[in-house]
Amino acid sequence: MMETQALHLLKAEGKEQRTGYISVASGKGGVGKTLITINMGRIISKNSGKVLIVDGDLGLSNVHIMLGITPPKNLYHYFVGEVPLEEVVVPIEENLAFISSGSGVKELVNLPASQLRNLIYRLQEYAETNYQWVLFDTPPGIHSDTTALVSSSHFPIIITTPEPTAIADAYGLIKVLNQEEKVKEFYLIVNKVQNQEEGLRVFESIRIVCEKFTSAEVKYLGSIKYNPKMIRSIVNQNPFEEGFTKELTNALLRLPLNIKPQATSFWERLISKLRRGS
Numbered sequence: 001m002m003e004t005q006a007l008h009l010l011k012a013e014g015k016e017q018r019t020g021y022i023s024v025a026s027g028k029g030g031v032g033k034t035l036i037t038i039n040m041g042r043i044i045s046k047n048s049g050k051v052l053i054v055d056g057d058l059g060l061s062n063v064h065i066m067l068g069i070t071p072p073k074n075l076y077h078y079f080v081g082e083v084p085l086e087e088v089v090v091p092i093e094e095n096l097a098f099i100s101s102g103s104g105v106k107e108l109v110n111l112p113a114s115q116l117r118n119l120i121y122r123l124q125e126y127a128e129t130n131y132q133w134v135l136f137d138t139p140p141g142i143h144s145d146t147t148a149l150v151s152s153s154h155f156p157i158i159i160t161t162p163e164p165t166a167i168a169d170a171y172g173l174i175k176v177l178n179q180e181e182k183v184k185e186f187y188l189i190v191n192k193v194q195n196q197e198e199g200l201r202v203f204e205s206i207r208i209v210c211e212k213f214t215s216a217e218v219k220y221l222g223s224i225k226y227n228p229k230m231i232r233s234i235v236n237q238n239p240f241e242e243g244f245t246k247e248l249t250n251a252l253l254r255l256p257l258n259i260k261p262q263a264t265s266f267w268e269r270l271i272s273k274l275r276r277g278s
């Protein structure tokens with residue numbers, strides 16, 4: 001399959017690079033972030049290396065519900081020293097695993113600095129020796145924990161639907177990330193569209209306001225059709241469907257999966273932002 005080959009190529013080019021961090025975010029809730037994160041994880045894991053999905057929804061997670069798994073422990077249990085990190089990781093399929101953050105990341109902020117640094121190094125080392133990609137599913141809106149996570153990532157992916165309220169909130173999120181966190185590049189997916197033209201119109205409307213009122217550059221990854229079959233897939237806790245996979249694969253092919261070297265690591269950026277917010 002041509003699409004698969006293209007994803008392979010991206011991996012080969014990025015061979016020397018470190019782990020890539022992708023976060024999936026939205027202004028409005030219910031636009032498909034969790035479904036897209038899980039499917040994205042699966043697609044990348046089949047083509048471009050090992051993937052860890054982290055529920056960046058500090059406390060209010062639903063990745064595990066969609067997958068029909070109940071993680072016995074989350075990152076919090078690791079932070080308080082109850083279990084080793086390996087025990088928090090839940091395998092989903094070959095090359096694809098999941099960690100529930102629980103309230104874990106938030107707890108980090110209150111730790112003494114030396115302990116914090118040590119934990120971050122271990123988390124970073126674990127992620128970077130075991131996974132090529134870490135994907136964060138986030139809660140909707142502009143909470144400071146979410147903006148910290150999204151702005152620390154290499155690839156902020158914004159999800160919206162064609163609904164005017166979802167579009168307005170997607171713009172609101174981009175504006176905050178751009179003005180307060182200095183994020184310049186965003187990647188947009190328009191979900192639950194009737195057809196591709198509708199997706200393009202939504203992208204254009206967001207691009208125009210962003211160009212006018214912010215310094216954000218929004219890149220269009222593509223759209224995903226409203227797919228009634230998805231409901232059954234989710235009821236069966238097997239949230240994968242051929243049409244959805246195809247559209248999302250096409251969107252991912254437009255993501256430049258090469259990571260530019262940065263002065264600080266994802267984890268260092270995240271922690272300094274979380275600290276500032278607390």
Ligand SMILES: Nc1ncnc2c1ncn2[C@@H]1O[C@H](COP(=O)(O)OP(=O)(O)OP(=O)(O)O)[C@@H](O)[C@H]1O
Pocket residue numbers: 026028029030031032033034035036138139140191192224225226227228230231234
């Ligand atoms: N392309 C689609 N076609 C049909 N239904 C969809 C599609 N994408 C998502 N859905 C449905 O929309 C609902 C919300 O999806 P999901 O839970 O992934 O959204 P979310 O953005 O993670 O929500 P929240 O903001 O509450 O975390 C689910 O019932 C899902 O099945």
Ligand SMILES: [Mg+2]
Pocket residue numbers: 033034035062137138
């Ligand atoms: Mg969700």
